[in-house]
Amino acid sequence: MRRPRKKKQDEDPDKPGRKPAISEQELMQAAVRLLDSHRSVSSLSLREIAREAGIAPNTFYRHFRDVDELAVALIDQAGRGLRGTIREARKRLESGRGGVRSSVEVFMEALDDEQKYLQILLREMSIGSEAFREAVDRELNYFEEELNDELGRIVEATGQKIYEPRLVAKAITRLVFTLGASAARLTPEQRGALTEETVIMVRMIIFGANAMATTAGKPR
Amino acid sequence: MRRPRKKKQDEDPDKPGRKPAISEQELMQAAVRLLDSHRSVSSLSLREIAREAGIAPNTFYRHFRDVDELAVALIDQAGRGLRGTIREARKRLESGRGGVRSSVEVFMEALDDEQKYLQILLREMSIGSEAFREAVDRELNYFEEELNDELGRIVEATGQKIYEPRLVAKAITRLVFTLGASAARLTPEQRGALTEETVIMVRMIIFGANAMATTAGKPR
């Protein structure tokens, strides 16, 4: 049942033959260009993407076996990009006053910058083949881990206790992503308001996990 | 730019002419039957749906102007169905011990029963035309309101205070829906675990809102 799946990236770079006139990257960018707010990657047709990229339909096959394969590559790239910018933004703030609020704000701002990527992730999460969802799940888990570390640092710095930090990270991740996705179609003011709401929600979660850690019980 | 948009539901029911051999309901059910875990309503073709329903392609137009219109009807119905079962389940439990935990459990069980509907809602939320998203948003808001009322009742009964109940309802709604959606592709055991996690998360939120109401400040 296994398929040959030949890799092309690690091939001998100096073989005879024509040089590719287009890269996988350019193809992926062409696909992204076609993504308005109404369409998901998987709804793009091979011919559309080829047209946008300015190549003949069949040339697509030199780069991806089909649109789904391109979509997975796009999801991976989206995840990497998002994680990158968020990590960088966090660094820029590192020596600053820290704390929950600014972390959330930075997170939301980063999402703001990468709206298109975020949309890709969220769309393919709810649609799409098993492979898509696995790819997206992978990315969400990365976020959870990073957030978990961040929480650990906060705990370290302030001496608070947190009830199930893994669950806290999961809850915050899902919540922020979901809300961030809806931010795409809002005016800047509305977006600011949403960020504010999100900050409060995240605080509720952390505050609650905090309280539950000391009480170690149920809120009745 | 307006289109005539003739209504058909309120027409004189005793006009001469042939009786419809198929109802809108049956068409919608045919569409739902075609929805496996990989496809969204908007990806169904008119001909597919007609084929599944056992009618000629053109007959479709007698019932909906296009697939999108059917999708909106489906979203409405999904929302109504979900709200209905949840409300009913809650009634069945009303005189019982109440409380956060059982409410969440009932909520999750109801989602469980209506997985297909939930998937419809969540898919069309992230894809689809503005009309779709508005329809889904409408449904989510209904849920928030109901949850808000439920929270009000809890507050009334137990005398607790809650910090921004509207935001609490929003956070819980989004969280539970998002997690509920991912429950579709889990084994029963995993699903139980997820429910357990969700209960804890929701408790965190409520516990946090509770603590913040008395402290009225930031968890710093």
Next chain:
DNA sequence: CGCAATAATATACAATTGTATTTACATGTG
């Protein structure tokens, strides 16, 4: 250069799509 190898294009084809037009059917009213 010329030859081999590889990339890109050209052409073609069968499927499928949405829909316009036409035809057949059923049913309530006179």
Next chain:
DNA sequence: CACATGTAAATACAATTGTATATTATTGCG
């Protein structure tokens, strides 16, 4: 019973899709 009327089906058509096959272009090596 007709006849009018609303409904469904048949047929048709142009567009678009994914892909198979054949052709052309470009590059590096001897």
